[in-house]
Amino acid sequence: MPSNCTRREWLQSASVLGGACLAGAAFTPAFAALAPASPVSVAKCLTYDPKELLPVMARMFDQLGGVGKLVKGKTVAIKFNLTGSPQARLGNLPLSETHFTHPAVIAAAVNLMAKAGAARIRLLESPWATTEPIEEFLLQANLEPRDILGAAPNVEFENTNYLGKAKRYSRLTIPTGGYIYPGFDLNHSYAECDVFISIAKMKEHVTAGYTGAMKNCFGMAPVTIYGSDAGVDEPALTPRGGRDPFHYGRRQPSKSAPQEKNRNSPRAETYRVPRIVVDLVSARPIHLSIVEGIKSMTGGEGPWVSGGAPCKPGVIVAGWNPVCTDAVAMALMNFDPMGGRGSPPFEDCDSTLKLAEDVGIGTRDLKRIELAGTPIHDAVFDYAKIRAARRASLWQRIFGGKD
Amino acid sequence: MSAELTPMRWPDRWKNASALTLLNDSPINCLVADPAIPESVVAEAKQKGLTIVDPAANPPGVFITKGQWPGVQALQDKVGAGPTGNPWVDSNGWSVRLESVRHPGDRVWVDARPKGLVSADSYALALADAAAYGGRWIISLDDRFAANVMVGKRDAVASWKKITTAAKFFEDRKAWAAYAPEAVVGIISDFAGDNEYMGGELLNLVARTNQQYRILLKNKLSPSSFARLKGVIYADATAPAPAVKNSIMAFVREGGLLITHPKWGLAPGLRAGTQDNERYWWRTSGKGRIAFAKSEFDDPWVIAQESALLISHRYDLLRFWNGGSVGSYFTMAPDRKRALVHILFYAGFGPEESGVRVAGNYRSAKLWTLDGKSSSIDMIPQKDAVELHLPAVAQYAAAELELQ
Numbered sequence: 001m002p003s004n005c006t007r008r009e010w011l012q013s014a015s016v017l018g019g020a021c022l023a024g025a026a027f028t029p030a031f032a033a034l035a036p037a038s039p040v041s042v043a044k045c046l047t048y049d050p051k052e053l054l055p056v057m058a059r060m061f062d063q064l065g066g067v068g069k070l071v072k073g074k075t076v077a078i079k080f081n082l083t084g085s086p087q088a089r090l091g092n093l094p095l096s097e098t099h100f101t102h103p104a105v106i107a108a109a110v111n112l113m114a115k116a117g118a119a120r121i122r123l124l125e126s127p128w129a130t131t132e133p134i135e136e137f138l139l140q141a142n143l144e145p146r147d148i149l150g151a152a153p154n155v156e157f158e159n160t161n162y163l164g165k166a167k168r169y170s171r172l173t174i175p176t177g178g179y180i181y182p183g184f185d186l187n188h189s190y191a192e193c194d195v196f197i198s199i200a201k202m203k204e205h206v207t208a209g210y211t212g213a214m215k216n217c218f219g220m221a222p223v224t225i226y227g228s229d230a231g232v233d234e235p236a237l238t239p240r241g242g243r244d245p246f247h248y249g250r251r252q253p254s255k256s257a258p259q260e261k262n263r264n265s266p267r268a269e270t271y272r273v274p275r276i277v278v279d280l281v282s283a284r285p286i287h288l289s290i291v292e293g294i295k296s297m298t299g300g301e302g303p304w305v306s307g308g309a310p311c312k313p314g315v316i317v318a319g320w321n322p323v324c325t326d327a328v329a330m331a332l333m334n335f336d337p338m339g340g341r342g343s344p345p346f347e348d349c350d351s352t353l354k355l356a357e358d359v360g361i362g363t364r365d366l367k368r369i370e371l372a373g374t375p376i377h378d379a380v381f382d383y384a385k386i387r388a389a390r391r392a393s394l395w396q397r398i399f400g401g402k403d
Numbered sequence: 404m405s406a407e408l409t410p411m412r413w414p415d416r417w418k419n420a421s422a423l424t425l426l427n428d429s430p431i432n433c434l435v436a437d438p439a440i441p442e443s444v445v446a447e448a449k450q451k452g453l454t455i456v457d458p459a460a461n462p463p464g465v466f467i468t469k470g471q472w473p474g475v476q477a478l479q480d481k482v483g484a485g486p487t488g489n490p491w492v493d494s495n496g497w498s499v500r501l502e503s504v505r506h507p508g509d510r511v512w513v514d515a516r517p518k519g520l521v522s523a524d525s526y527a528l529a530l531a532d533a534a535a536y537g538g539r540w541i542i543s544l545d546d547r548f549a550a551n552v553m554v555g556k557r558d559a560v561a562s563w564k565k566i567t568t569a570a571k572f573f574e575d576r577k578a579w580a581a582y583a584p585e586a587v588v589g590i591i592s593d594f595a596g597d598n599e600y601m602g603g604e605l606l607n608l609v610a611r612t613n614q615q616y617r618i619l620l621k622n623k624l625s626p627s628s629f630a631r632l633k634g635v636i637y638a639d640a641t642a643p644a645p646a647v648k649n650s651i652m653a654f655v656r657e658g659g660l661l662i663t664h665p666k667w668g669l670a671p672g673l674r675a676g677t678q679d680n681e682r683y684w685w686r687t688s689g690k691g692r693i694a695f696a697k698s699e700f701d702d703p704w705v706i707a708q709e710s711a712l713l714i715s716h717r718y719d720l721l722r723f724w725n726g727g728s729v730g731s732y733f734t735m736a737p738d739r740k741r742a743l744v745h746i747l748f749y750a751g752f753g754p755e756e757s758g759v760r761v762a763g764n765y766r767s768a769k770l771w772t773l774d775g776k777s778s779s780i781d782m783i784p785q786k787d788a789v790e791l792h793l794p795a796v797a798q799y800a801a802a803e804l805e806l807q
Contacts, residue, residue, distance in 0.1 A: 089724045091756045092781075092792045132712050139716035142724075142760060142785075303725075 035357045037368040039064055040319035040328040044374050045294050046312070048096075048104035053294075057108045060318045061116075063372035070195055070287060072117030077193035080106050081200050081216050082125045082134075083302050086141035090303035090310055095141045097295040098310055099302045101199050101216075103143050105292045105316070107151035109199060114152030121152060124189050126161030126219045129227075129240050134159050160187035161239040162224045169225070169235065171258070172283035176359045178261060179275035183283055185225055185235070185257040190284050198286045198322060202293030202313060202329055204383060205301045207247065207273045209345035212329045213289030213322040214352055217280045218273070221246065225254045246276050270349035278355045281322060285361075289325035291317040293332065298386045307390055313381035315374075323362030324369045326353055331376050333383035337364040344384055347391075408433040408454060408465070409570050410512055411542040413440045414549035420447035422553060429567035430574040435541055458514070458541075466506040467541075470495035470515035473532040474525055475728050475750050492728050492749045497606035499538035500584070501594060504618045511538040517545040523562035524751050524797060527569045527773055531799035534573035535732055535745035537580040542566065569773040569799075579801075582734035582743055586617035587718050588710055589628065589635040591651065593621050597640040604703035605638060612711050615720045615733045624650040634660035634714040638700045642668040656689025662710055664696035671695075682709065722760040729757070744802040746793070753796045760790045765804040772800050 041060040045053055061067045080101040089095050096102040110121050127137040134157035135145040149155050158164050170191035173183035190196070200216035208215055221243060224230055228241040231254045245251045247269035252259050266272070293315045299308035315332055319325035327337035330353070335344055340351050353364040363369065366376075410433040411426075420443045433454040436445060445455055456462040476491040495513045502511040513533040517525075526544070533540035544552070551559030573579075590609065592602035609616045619628050619635065624647060629635070635651060637643060643651065652671060655661050661671070662683075672688035679685070686693040694713045700706055716722075721731050721744065730747040744761060746753075768791055770780040780802065781792040791802055 087722075087724050087726065089758075092724075092758050092790075136712050136716050139719070140722065142722060142790075 035323065035360050035363040036321060037363045037365075037370070038319060038321040038324055039370040039372055040317060040321075040324050041372040042328060042332065042374045042376065042379055043316050044314055044379050045316050046314045048102050048294060050104060050108065053104055054108045054111065056316065057105075057318070058112055060316065060373060061112055064318060064320060066116070067113060067288065068116040070116075071113050073119050074194035075120045075122065075192070076113050076118045076195045076197060077122045077124055077189055078106065078109065078197045078199055079124050079190075079216055079220060080198075081219065082127050082137060082141070083219065084304065085128055086137055088303050089141075090297055090308055093310055094143075096143055098297040098308075099201060099203060100141065100143070101201050101292060102294065103138070103145075103147050105290070105294070106199060107148045109197070109290060110148060110151040110155055113197075114154075118152075118154075118195075120154045121156075122189055122193065123148065123155065123157045124160045124187070124220075125157075126187075126222060126239070127159060129161075129223065129242070131159060131162055131238050133157065158187065158189050160189055160220060161222050162187070162237070163222075163235065164188065169222070169257070173258075174279055174282040176282055178279045178282065179355065179359075180260055180262075180265065180272060181253075181258055181276065181279050182261060183258045184221060184280060185253075186220055186284065187222055190220055195287045196284060197288040197290070199290045199292065202291050202296050202315070202317070202333065203301050204299060204333075204345050204387065206305055207269050207349060208277065208352055209347070209349050210326070210330055210333070210335065210352070211301050212291045212326040213286060214281045214326055214356060215277050217284065217286070218243070218246070218277050220280055220284060225257045230254050231256075247273060274350045274352040274355050277352050278359060278361070281356060281361060282359060286322040287320065289317075289319055289322040291325060291329040293317070293329070293381065298383055299390060307394070309386075311381065311383075311386075313379075313383075315379045315381065319369075321362035323353055323356045323364055327364035327366060328369060328371065328376065330364075331366055332379055332381065334380050335384050337366065344387055408456075408462075408510070408539070409542075409574055410435050410456070410539060412458075412516070412544075413437065413444060414544050414546070414553075415439060416546055416549040417444070417553055420444045423447055423451060423453075425552060425563065426451075426453075426567075430571045431542065431567065461509075464509055465512055466502050466509040467512045467514050468495070468498050468502050468538075470498060470513040470533070470540075472515050472518050472521065472525070473529055473749065490728050490750070492611060492730065494607070494610065494730055494747070494749065495532055495538070495540075496536040496730060496732065496747075497603065497610050499533055499536040501603065501606060501618055503537055504620060505594070513538055513540045514543075515540065516543045517548075520545050520547055522751065523548065523558070523565075526562065526566045528747065528749065528751060528798040530566065530569050530573070531745075531747055531773065532730075534570075535747060535799065535801070539573075542570065565773070568775065572771075572773050572775050575775070579734070579743060582736050584615065584617055585720055585733045585735050585742070586615045586631070587633045587720055588614055588714055589617045589619045589632045591619040591621050591624070591635050591637045591643075591647075592639050594618075598638075601638050601640070601700065601703055605636060605706060608704050608707035609636075609710065610730060612707055613719075613721055613723060613729070613731050614707075614711050614714075615731075621647045626650075626653070629654040629659060632659060633718045634662060634710065636706065636710055637661065637663040637667060638703075638706060640666055642666060652688060655691035655693060658690040660691060660714055661693045662696075662706070662713055663693065664698070664700040666699055667695070680713075683713070718762075719760070720762045723757065724759075725754045725757040726759070727754055727757075729753075731759075733761070740806055742804040742806060744791075744804070746800050746802065748796070748798055751798060753793060753798075753800070755795050757793045757795075758790055759793065759802070760785065760788050761802070761804060762788045763804075764807045765789050766807045767805045769803050770794070770796075770800050771803060772796050773798065777803075 166188035205211035293313035594602035672686035675685035
């Protein structure tokens, strides 16, 4: 269980790679070979009915060696995914069945963490341009926060898109130096926890190709500092707008926060977004990753993406290491996690997985990852085939030729 | 008399009395006569039985209010966005509702003339934006459109037909005007003097959040004023009179929420044990709570947004998805056996796949559109609510629901 480690332990191991990088050495496959590997569990699960879901997730945690040693007596922070507006959905489908992390999966994880001895569980997300409580955001999406809050004692939400309940932002620095930023100022919840968990939805992503456990952490960054309407000198008091500066680098974060390392680096979002995701995950290491693909969508990360369609992969992935977990999730989508720029789903962008592997967060090489539960070939949902057909159709419509 | 009148402002371009034939088979039976209207038109109109009214004076049973051309401002002016970046919507619905409360028994007419050239489709929106709320828009055409109708241009005539069909739609459903608004929040004010701006803007901007509200004139409060409300907003610039204060606090003691600010006077109730809001002190009284603002109210948009959270979206009567710039008005028949959700798409058209959750338990639903047709509608039962899946419709639709 190499990556089931504390932030301090991770920092120590990362310093081997980071030291080399900071010394000016280029990232190479040699560094990638050093990236840790850890087990990943795969399970088929067709519904969000707790009668099916809870035993499945309990079995997955057992296959990983149990979560007790990770969470017992600890404050657990869980970042989940509520991307976009609560009023925007794909067709008439519930948002949780296409692009939000489903509350039933969060509730099951919360329940199992509590049974394993977690002292306190904090549920974190930065909903679109608002300071409103997460509970209110969920209600607008027609989701019931009590289903999650009632799953265990000592469970609470916090909106991390702004300062929230703290007096100041917490600075998390990147031991390897960072690709774009040397560190981030984040809501206190990301620092004041013993264990950090990412529960994501299995999806493609228009900018980053794939979104899972790591890309979910893009939403950790408060737009009061990193948004288009962030304060210039100090963070804005309230979040407005999106994280366009992360995408295009047209402005810097509030001056109170760590600034970009190299303002002459490419401004293309397909270059920046994967790197910033890795920077965020480097600053705030993930102890447990869960990628939920019971029901999801193809074509992108939310209903605003043209050509998006609902799908039912019927699968959950969980692992200690976010790169390993995302690699397995990609394989379940019939994408090659070893692929780089140019390879689906990274036709137009850099691979977040490769960039993460390069700085030693974890390996994406399936040959090095111990798999538990359902074999990948028994649980594949072919996103790749649907993607290829969609792109060919689009290409045909626009250019009358082949992609 | 007023209830039977469907008013129209006679276009300058219609010089000839023969243009009155354009009103044949339409519900338009009243001309608002500008001074320039030709005598021959007036004479012929009277002969046809049309009522001629002077726009300078409110006809009997009518109150005329000045309005804005409704719609999404960004589309009209290529400027203007709300604080969230969402398109700013102009609507006269709040004004119709306010004047209807202030002038009970009168029909409110909206005098909103097109600013320059407007899209032909926006006329139906202007008409629905008044009629859905129980008012009547004084049908007013821009010069070019009026001229095109006059000379019989096919597109213009078709659009004119849509306007008159829409007017007939509401004339055929006069009973809807007697339906009472369902509400979660009451807005208490005299809506006059120093309180006119804040009170009016609160109505306008609370409506933009699709919170369903009730207008409560503070000198006419009674226990029934608060029926089924979860909260009330008191944002006036002066403290309420003792009787008003007593009425409001009786509502609070029974479990309601009061949202107010230091102009109320001494903060009522007791300080609550939990304080979790940066802008409000929480206080309690009986079974209810008071959200007492730490500073005086100054921005109605902020209050409108905050009120939805202070009351909680848990009590939303309507929740929309994929609605775009949607407006709504939820009413109930006097016998409470039938509910009606007026839905206005201010961008001029409804999206392909929009939906609305309607609180309550219903056995059936149908959707009315301005062409007078009704259709069945997918109704998905939920806990204490139903979700309606709406087809793409232009400008306006009304969901009529039969309660269980």
